[in-house]
Amino acid sequence: MRFVHLLRKPLLLHGELDYGGPGSLGKRVRAPYEETTRIADGAVKVERAGRAPRQFALERAPELQALLTGFSALLGGDAATLQRYFAPELVENAPKWTLTLRPREPDLAHRLRSIVVDGRGDEPHCFALHEANGDASVMLLGTLSGAKLDDPPTPAQLDALCRAGP
Amino acid sequence: MPRRALSAARRGAFIVAWWVLLATAAVFAQRLLSVSSDLRSFMPPAQNADQKLLLDEIGEGPASQLLLLAIGGAPVDTLAQLSRGLSRRLRDDAHFSRAVNGEFTSDALDSQLLPYRYLLSPTLDTHAFDADFLRDELQQRVQDLAAPGMQQLEDLLPRDPTLEVLKLIERWTPRHVPATRGGVWFSPRDEALLMVQTRAAGFDPAAQGEAIEALQRAFAALPNAAAARLTISGAGYIGTQVAAATRAEAEWLSALGTAGFVLLLLLAYRSAGVLALAALPLATGALTGIAAIALLFGSMHGITMAFGFTLLGVAQEYPIRLFSHRRADADAATSVRGVWPLLRLAIVSACIAYLAFLASGVPGLQQLALFTIAGLLAAGAATRWLLPALLPLRFRDVAASTRLEHARARLAAMPRPRWLPWSVLLLALALLWLAPAPLWQNDLAALTPAPPQLLQREGELRAALGAPDIRYLLVLEAPDADAVLALAERISAQVDKWISDGIVDDVELPSRYLPSNAVQRARQQRLPDRATLQSALDAASADLPFAADLFTPFLDDVEAARQLTPITPQQFMASPFGARVQAMLLQRQQRWYGLATLSGVHDATALAIGAQALGSQVRLFDLKAASEALVVDYRARILIALGVALLLLALTVALAFRNLARAWHVIAPMSLATLLALAVLRAGGVSLSLFHLVALTLAAGLGLHYALFFERPTPDAAEARRTLHATLVCVLSAVLVFGLLATSSVPVLRAIGSTVALGVAFHFCLSIQMAPHAGARRAD
Numbered sequence: 001m002r003f004v005h006l007l008r009k010p011l012l013l014h015g016e017l018d019y020g021g022p023g024s025l026g027k028r029v030r031a032p033y034e035e036t037t038r039i040a041d042g043a044v045k046v047e048r049a050g051r052a053p054r055q056f057a058l059e060r061a062p063e064l065q066a067l068l069t070g071f072s073a074l075l076g077g078d079a080a081t082l083q084r085y086f087a088p089e090l091v092e093n094a095p096k097w098t099l100t101l102r103p104r105e106p107d108l109a110h111r112l113r114s115i116v117v118d119g120r121g122d123e124p125h126c127f128a129l130h131e132a133n134g135d136a137s138v139m140l141l142g143t144l145s146g147a148k149l150d151d152p153p154t155p156a157q158l159d160a161l162c163r164a165g166p
Numbered sequence: 167m168p169r170r171a172l173s174a175a176r177r178g179a180f181i182v183a184w185w186v187l188l189a190t191a192a193v194f195a196q197r198l199l200s201v202s203s204d205l206r207s208f209m210p211p212a213q214n215a216d217q218k219l220l221l222d223e224i225g226e227g228p229a230s231q232l233l234l235l236a237i238g239g240a241p242v243d244t245l246a247q248l249s250r251g252l253s254r255r256l257r258d259d260a261h262f263s264r265a266v267n268g269e270f271t272s273d274a275l276d277s278q279l280l281p282y283r284y285l286l287s288p289t290l291d292t293h294a295f296d297a298d299f300l301r302d303e304l305q306q307r308v309q310d311l312a313a314p315g316m317q318q319l320e321d322l323l324p325r326d327p328t329l330e331v332l333k334l335i336e337r338w339t340p341r342h343v344p345a346t347r348g349g350v351w352f353s354p355r356d357e358a359l360l361m362v363q364t365r366a367a368g369f370d371p372a373a374q375g376e377a378i379e380a381l382q383r384a385f386a387a388l389p390n391a392a393a394a395r396l397t398i399s400g401a402g403y404i405g406t407q408v409a410a411a412t413r414a415e416a417e418w419l420s421a422l423g424t425a426g427f428v429l430l431l432l433l434a435y436r437s438a439g440v441l442a443l444a445a446l447p448l449a450t451g452a453l454t455g456i457a458a459i460a461l462l463f464g465s466m467h468g469i470t471m472a473f474g475f476t477l478l479g480v481a482q483e484y485p486i487r488l489f490s491h492r493r494a495d496a497d498a499a500t501s502v503r504g505v506w507p508l509l510r511l512a513i514v515s516a517c518i519a520y521l522a523f524l525a526s527g528v529p530g531l532q533q534l535a536l537f538t539i540a541g542l543l544a545a546g547a548a549t550r551w552l553l554p555a556l557l558p559l560r561f562r563d564v565a566a567s568t569r570l571e572h573a574r575a576r577l578a579a580m581p582r583p584r585w586l587p588w589s590v591l592l593l594a595l596a597l598l599w600l601a602p603a604p605l606w607q608n609d610l611a612a613l614t615p616a617p618p619q620l621l622q623r624e625g626e627l628r629a630a631l632g633a634p635d636i637r638y639l640l641v642l643e644a645p646d647a648d649a650v651l652a653l654a655e656r657i658s659a660q661v662d663k664w665i666s667d668g669i670v671d672d673v674e675l676p677s678r679y680l681p682s683n684a685v686q687r688a689r690q691q692r693l694p695d696r697a698t699l700q701s702a703l704d705a706a707s708a709d710l711p712f713a714a715d716l717f718t719p720f721l722d723d724v725e726a727a728r729q730l731t732p733i734t735p736q737q738f739m740a741s742p743f744g745a746r747v748q749a750m751l752l753q754r755q756q757r758w759y760g761l762a763t764l765s766g767v768h769d770a771t772a773l774a775i776g777a778q779a780l781g782s783q784v785r786l787f788d789l790k791a792a793s794e795a796l797v798v799d800y801r802a803r804i805l806i807a808l809g810v811a812l813l814l815l816a817l818t819v820a821l822a823f824r825n826l827a828r829a830w831h832v833i834a835p836m837s838l839a840t841l842l843a844l845a846v847l848r849a850g851g852v853s854l855s856l857f858h859l860v861a862l863t864l865a866a867g868l869g870l871h872y873a874l875f876f877e878r879p880t881p882d883a884a885e886a887r888r889t890l891h892a893t894l895v896c897v898l899s900a901v902l903v904f905g906l907l908a909t910s911s912v913p914v915l916r917a918i919g920s921t922v923a924l925g926v927a928f929h930f931c932l933s934i935q936m937a938p939h940a941g942a943r944r945a946d
Contacts, residue, residue, distance in 0.1 A: 004311045006320060007711040011312045027313075035309060042246075042348040048309065057269075057349035064313075135320070 126162035230368025238357035246348030249358035268351035300706035342632030374402035423903035439558030451545030455537035474537035481545035490892030494563035522810035565884035594845035601848035634763030642760035651682035671766025686732035865925025
């Protein structure tokens with residue numbers, strides 16, 4: 001789910017994420033259109049059906065870079081890296097938890113407000129990216145991705161959904 | 167005791183004062199005279215359009231100004247950081263006009279130029295801003311926005327929903343760029359790659375050296391720089407490296423030669439006192455020559471200066487003649503008066519001969535002549551009027567040596583068959599006829615070749631970076647700048663075919679950056695008016711979730727673009743991206759030239775044929791061939807000047823002697839020895855260059871002395887011994903100094919060294935062999 005201030009209503013996409021180890025992340029959009037995004041070796045490659053693939057440097061998208069760093073550190077259990085780039089704040093409500101990551105670097109903080117991860121046990125089920133200009137992306141993982149949403153969905157509804165978990 | 171002799175202390179003071187004066191003059195000369203390494207001050211004036219363009223291109227050529235950089239030896243992250251830091255610093259450095267490393271620079275199109283994007287981008291050539299096109303574009307933008315981290319896009323979207331800015335940046339990126347890692351270019355060998363353009367000309371080693379130093383300083387100042395290794399390559403860098411290596415070797419061999427010369431002088435005169443004096447005339451002559459150039463020309467080309475110093479080497483003989491001809495029974499002034507008429511004749515005839523160079527019309531040759539004439543006159547005057555008063559009081563009359571008498575007697579008794587010179591002449595002609603190698607070496611660069619590993623590295627980096635070729639250029643010619651752009655547009659389809667045919671990897675036409683006025687107008691006419699665009703936009707975004715009135719800035723920009731006057735080359739050149747176009751468009755005498763750089767030339771012949779098919783306004787320009795043609799022209803002028811010089815010399819000698827037979831005895835051995843040296847070089851597989859010609863001229867100047875002094879009817883055997891002594895010291899020192907140069911690994915030093923050493927040896931042998939009185943003399 002993506003909220004963009006330029007758009008009247010949020011965008012709802014379905015697809016898969018796959019984590020290929022530190023520095024490598026893939027996103028495949030299945031619906032409403034087909035798109036593959038692959039981050040590897042510091043470059044982002046976007047492929048869409050019927051169009052020439054586009055490629056750009058990861059550093060041109062600092063938000064993506066931060067997301068990737070956070071993702072890698074979380075899944076790799078690398079607390080040191082996490083601490084280095086972010087000020088983490090963990091709210092536990094066993095077995096559920098909410099981890100909020102706020103970037104430490106001022107340049108990045110200027111564009112990215114926070115990354116919020118919700119989970120239960122050792123399984124994350126929500127991954128939210130809040131940009132400084134109010135835009136946000138919320139990824140509902142696992143069974144939560146099938147949850148019924150309002151039309152149009154609101155950020156508040158998604159927040160509640162993530163806190164509650166599947 | 168001689169009347170005019172000064173006391174030892176005053177003599178010493180005088181010598182020191184002279185040296186101090188020379189040193190001061192040297193400092194002033196260095197300030198006054200700028201030694202240029204710009205080929206234009208050396209070459210003859212351009213004869214045709216190609217040569218004119220070449221001389222300009224040598225000064226301003228874009229491809230030769232490129233330095234190719236590789237940073238390696240550290241982890242990729244560190245290297246990427248260094249690459250970014252270095253390019254940022256170099257963009258702010260006045261030595262450089264451009265620094266690219268693959269980084270995305272969105273500020274390429276400044277806001278002033280932003281409305282022009284619809285006239286610059288080719289989108290409107292193939293599409294109209296109608297509902298269908300806009301719908302397709304806007305759908306893609308929705309998908310773009312669906313990914314996080316597209317803030318840049320979000321900023322751009324309301325103003326530029328079709329992303330023309332990105333299309334332009336893509337268009338302006340070279341076609342073949344290295345792979346990007348961490349946002350910057352990387353080679354397959356894990357080195358960060360950069361390309362920088364110096365403001366200095368590529369063939370100006372001094373200015374290139376400064377830029378390279380600035381570059382190295384900038385790199386060393388970066389954090390983590392010590393952990394990595396910066397490799398520099400490119401024409402300018404190789405030029406400075408080769409120049410430094412040549413200079414180092416020349417200095418080392420000269421130092422060795424000087425040491426040998428000092429030993430020889432000590433051995434010949436058994437006096438340390440002459441050492442301080444021996445170099446004075448030459449140094450005085452050189453500085454006088456430089457002063458003359460500084461006054462009349464202001465600047466001198468490095469090669470002219472090197473030639474000048476070589477030719478001035480003749481003056482080293484003057485003090486030696488003075489030292490060897492001192493007589494035990496007369497004071498220094500009387501001794502010098504004994505040899506002066508002959509020395510004066512040698513100096514005057516050489517000066518008159520060099521007048522031929524003055525009349526050549528080539529600035530480089532005129533400077534050479536002025537330098538040499540002024541230098542020879544000053545060195546001669548110093549030897550005649552200053553040196554005698556400073557000679558050490560105690561000396562050994564060399565005529566007293568018995569060994570010298572043996573040598574003289576042996577030489578005098580040598581058989582002198584009349585047929586020998588003629589058979590030498592025949593032999594020389596036969597050698598010249600049979601010589602295997604091409605007669606001339608026109609490639610000046612071949613004389614100072616770059617080490618193969620430097621060239622290999624340069625080739626690798628050039629290929630990796632897709633950097634333009636430095637030998638070939640596509641030249642477009644038209645009456646004005648816009649016509650050049652229109653011409654580039656006309657041929658671009660054909661040029662694209664060359665690329666797809668694999669003849670060349672990329673051709674960077676100026677129209678890639680700036681379309682002609684007509685094309686801009688055509689695009690402008692295809693821009694819809696506000697109402698039409700508004701309705702197309704409404705139709706296109708009906709089913710899309712964009713906020714209402716989001717695209718008002720887009721409508722404003724298109725409306726503004728409809729009213730614009732197409733951007734002119736002058737306006738465009740003033741913009742940040744304009745530097746590229748500035749280097750590609752040149753105005754020369756009412757004509758405009760577009761220089762399109764070529765990368766990865768695979769088939770120059772096919773390219774030349776292809777360019778020819780495009781009409782007379784388009785030419786494939788071969789910088790190497792054009793510069794060789796210039797060298798050929800230069801050499802032709804030197805040869806004519808040398809021929810005239812020889813005639814003038816013969817005439818002067820004949821007039822001075824008022825006797826054709828005596829003049830013949832001087833000119834004949836000198837000419838024959840020159841011919842023989844030439845023949846032996848050619849038989850050894852040497853192709854001749856300008857440097858050989860200058861070296862032959864120096865040897866001939868020395869040979870003139872030998873011939874003059876051996877031809878001189880000497881009153882007694884003692885004087886003959888002194889003549890032999892002086893000549894032996896001169897010959898041995900010249901063979902020693904230039905023989906050392908001949909062992910050099912640098913072809914240009916080897917050329918000068920071997921030619922002079924060989925020439926001097928032949929001149930000595932032949933002037934003894936052909937001396938008219940030698941056999942008639944008897945020991946006293």
